[in-house]
Amino acid sequence: MSIDISGFGTLYIILIMAVVTLVTRWGGVFVMSFVPINYRVQQFINAMSGSVLVAVLTPLAVTGDNGARVALLTTAIVMLALRKPLPAITAGILMAALFRQFHVFI
């Protein structure tokens, strides 16, 4: 089944995307409203919140180009040293840009 983009087709596609995305935004909250929040569930949530970030970032670091790796490494070092996110992010992006422009190091 496919949607022809002429006429209202594009509108239908956008509405499908919007509804599916809204289901993901609401679904987690909705399901959790049936789960009693005990200590174990708290621990699950706490461990999962960091793990989401790890799961997003790992393939990025492993399969990305060296520019991506340099960016993440720089962000990590600056963040651990200064504990301030904005300088850490800026430094990471700058390093990625420099690396990709000049391929000067590593």
Added chain:
Amino acid sequence: MVLSVDASSVELNRNKIWNGFKQLLPISMFVMVFAIAFGLAAAQTGLSEASTLLMSSLVFAGAAQFAVLDLWGQHVPVVPLIVTVFAINARHLLMGATLYPWLRELPRAKRYGVMMVVSDANWAMSMQAFSNGKAGMGLLFGGGLALWSAWTLGSWLGLKFGTVIQDPVSLGLDMVMGCFLLAMMLGGQKNPRMLIIWSVAAAASLIAYTYLPENSHVVTGALAGGLLGAVWTEKKA
């Protein structure tokens, strides 16, 4: 992490929302650059101005929107469309679940209203605030409004003046969200137990990335880390 939630940390008033909006403005500027790239890509794919703006304002999910452009043609297949959008956005399910202990303090309409603008950056910032016992609801909602505005406005700018930023990757701009999320991760709780949980999450994510269907790695890694955390709980203080 405490079981009881301090009422002030979930407070949501105009002042808190405005503060959250302002705190997410710097990262929103980066998001806007990516939205410009999206607007340009959408125009090049052949989407009309109205469709692009409607998509960005209603869907508000950058990675999924870019992926749909890849599916675009005279006929767009429905099942791949739904599967792609759902898989890329499935991390929202986890975000909603992790926010639930605080969201449940809000009346239902507000709870689901706030979730309409949840996105990576405002979720990460509010979770960090919440787990340190600080106010986070304004960051979540006000920050979400800032990101949504930047995404929508940027998409429009991209339609009009997209050629200004021809190659965002060479400027390192594809790394904005990655660096941001990494900074948030390292700003959170760090102890040997959490490092082991993170390693398991990383391994699971990588295995899923290699062997499982596309876009399943985030959910797999996050659930692996979460389940380990649930089985291997911290000693209660």
